[in-house]
Amino acid sequence: MQNSVASDEQLELTPSRKDGISEDLEETLRNFGCELIQSAGILLKLPQVAMATAQVLFQRFFYMASLKEFGIVEIGMGALFLASKVEESFTRLSYMVSVYDNLLRRIRKQPTYPPLDAFSQRAYDLKNMIITGEMQILKKLGFNVHVQLPYGLMINYLRILDLEEDEKVAGRAWNYLNDGLRSNVYATYDPATIACAAIWLACRDQAIKLPPDWFSLFDTDFENVINAAGQIRRVYYIKLDREHLPLYTDEMNQWLAKHT
Structure with missing residues (x-):
């Protein structure tokens, strides 16, 4: 079974660029989304093959969907959760939520203590984002999650x-x-x-x-x-302004309103 490869048309004009997102911003967000996946995977002690599979699925997804409709946190978490199952290295939702919350707080220079309350609204929202992100990846990629690594x-x-x-x-x-x-x-x-x-x-x-x-x-x-x-x-x-990048769809809409 061969890897899915983006078509010339998809490469030339991605869904994000059709929505007015610049090529530089899209490339930066793709890069940072994969960096977050790698960092979270390391903290979750997942094997490299799971992290790599997640990053490939993340990249493929944004040739099928726009960064205006789906944020890199949502899809990154969904990709990593899905890849952990595909590569038979399953991790708990609660663990992933805690790890991502900690990473995001550090990025935004927010206090990391006390740690995330597992019963808080924030924890519930992040869990919902993981489930939604995973289902959107499966839907947009037509359940083709095969990844052959080199x-x-x-x-x-x-x-x-x-x-x-x-x-x-x-x-x-x-x-x-x-x-x-x-x-x-x-x-x-x-x-x-x-x-x-x-x-x-x-x-x-x-x-x-x-x-x-x-x-x-x-x-x-x-x-x-x-x-x-x-x-x-x-x-x-690629220079990453991690603290101010639009990580969620509402932040992307605000970004576009300010910069277009």
Whole structure:
């Protein structure tokens, strides 16, 4: 079963941009939404595969829906909750609510003590957002939550290129795959292309020359590899004003009213 990949039309004009949200703001919110998923997943002690799956589902969702209709907190929590079940590493709603509440308070520079009351209206609202977010993801993606990640492919490719024992190359390539989850590359390219992009970036960093036409060994197109590498690299240049970003739909409407 192949990964779902966004069409050229979806890439050119996303639902968010149709609603007047700038490309820069959309990219920033996608990046930050994935960062929140990763941070929450670490605190919840979920395996990397669950966090990665959640980030891919999050990215795919916003090619089907607008940031004006759905906030990154709601969909991020829903994606992580769904991915924890898909990857058989289920976590409790109450745990996720507490973790996200703590992260959001830190972002907004609000006191983190006392911790969230499990019976408060805030806890109830966050739980409802998780359930709603999960159902909206399933609905918009047509229940197609299959995600093939490129980690295994990358290791095999390094072995074929006789680079598996080079810890610096392998480590950097692995990091590029992780960091790329905050970009849209997993929703726009197949796993083989993403794996090759991470290897190419890592080898460039280490000034290692790859064999001519090495990418053809893995049935990939070099232009696509370069473009995917560029998308991964973009995440390092996005500046996040975490405290003031619109995280919920009501905040997005206020943002649009002020900036348009």
